[in-house]
Amino acid sequence: MTRPRMIVDCDPGQDDAIALVLAAEHADLVAITTVGGNAPLTDVTANALLTCQLFDIDVEVHAGAARPLVAAPRHAPEIHGVSGFEGPSLPEPERTVASHQGVSFLIETIRAEEGLWLVPIGPLTNIALALRQAPDIANRIAGISFMGGSATVGNHGPVSEFNILVDPEAASVVLASGVPMRMAGLDLTHQFVVDDELEADIRRLNDAEPNQGAVVLADLMANYLTFVGRIRGGERKGGLHDPCAVLAVTHPEVIEFTDRHVDVELNGSLTRGMTVVDQRGDGVGAEPNVAHGHTLDAGAARALVLDAIRRRGS
Numbered sequence: 001m002t003r004p005r006m007i008v009d010c011d012p013g014q015d016d017a018i019a020l021v022l023a024a025e026h027a028d029l030v031a032i033t034t035v036g037g038n039a040p041l042t043d044v045t046a047n048a049l050l051t052c053q054l055f056d057i058d059v060e061v062h063a064g065a066a067r068p069l070v071a072a073p074r075h076a077p078e079i080h081g082v083s084g085f086e087g088p089s090l091p092e093p094e095r096t097v098a099s100h101q102g103v104s105f106l107i108e109t110i111r112a113e114e115g116l117w118l119v120p121i122g123p124l125t126n127i128a129l130a131l132r133q134a135p136d137i138a139n140r141i142a143g144i145s146f147m148g149g150s151a152t153v154g155n156h157g158p159v160s161e162f163n164i165l166v167d168p169e170a171a172s173v174v175l176a177s178g179v180p181m182r183m184a185g186l187d188l189t190h191q192f193v194v195d196d197e198l199e200a201d202i203r204r205l206n207d208a209e210p211n212q213g214a215v216v217l218a219d220l221m222a223n224y225l226t227f228v229g230r231i232r233g234g235e236r237k238g239g240l241h242d243p244c245a246v247l248a249v250t251h252p253e254v255i256e257f258t259d260r261h262v263d264v265e266l267n268g269s270l271t272r273g274m275t276v277v278d279q280r281g282d283g284v285g286a287e288p289n290v291a292h293g294h295t296l297d298a299g300a301a302r303a304l305v306l307d308a309i310r311r312r313g314s
């Protein structure tokens with residue numbers, strides 16, 4: 001099977017970092033763009049560059065939007081630390097950002113090459129800006145596989161998931177774009193459990209042969225679990241979110257999808273940022289616009305992630 005060619009748009013965060021490793025191992029990763037999200041743009045861009053350095057990922061990193069379309073910027077220091085990469089001791093950065101024009105880069109690259117996948121795993125600001133500034137690109141994109149939203153519970157609020165909540169207006173633009181979409185929402189990503197056992201399995205990769213990247217990811221995950229434990233009354237357990245959006249393209253067989261109509265709430269005082277996934281069934285409601293991922297083969301996903309970290313780390 002030919003390797004899908006993709007651009008990952010991210011806000012590293014530990015799960016973004018693992019998603020980048022997976023994409024580098026199983027896709028033709030054309031480039032990386034960054035967006036303000038888990039941490040401010042400068043931090044997530046530095047974290048993306050460090051991930052490329054640690055895992056020998058030889059692609060350009062282009063910084064995109066620092067803030068949402070309309071909403072005020074918001075970050076997640078309580079989950080990923082102020083820098084977005086809190087926990088490990090990190091190597092001295094050796095790489096530099098290719099540009100600060102991530103949105104223009106997306107437009108130019110899609111205009112130059114038809115059939116690329118876009119895999120946004122942070123707020124959808126860059127994707128929305130590209131689609132708004134260049135509507136002609138919509139028909140040239142193979143698909144958008146995004147981590148965001150939920151058909152059930154939220155994480156930053158009762159019904160809102162972080163990536164969508166940060167920039168609901170951007171999500172609205174993307175969901176209305178007509179581009180084929182795959183959704184990895186929390187109802188799917190919570191099936192990929194992050195716990196101390198997974199952290200230990202990642203750390204153990206460094207036992208077999210030197211793998212500094214694995215140690216850094218394990219330290220990031222340990223820190224994430226400590227943060228999550230504080231929020232969840234001591235339970236050190238979370239979801240490995242972002243890799244699911246990559247797997248939806250590189251290994252769709254590990255996810256079950258159902259075509260659904262999905263939209264986003266912009267105005268509700270309690271529900272702003274909620275993705276409304278219409279699960280009433282065939283022929284009821286608006287035409288489906290998203291392949292909603294709802295069931296994950298977590299064992300297969302876990303094995304793919306560990307194998308990618310083992311192979312690419314050094």
Ligand code: RIB
Pocket residue numbers: 011013014015016037038121122123147155161162163241242
């Ligand atoms: O809600 C989970 C999402 O928010 C993930 O993409 C994580 O990295 C954070 O950005």
Ligand code: CA
Pocket residue numbers: 010011012013015016037038121122242
């Ligand atoms: Ca992310």
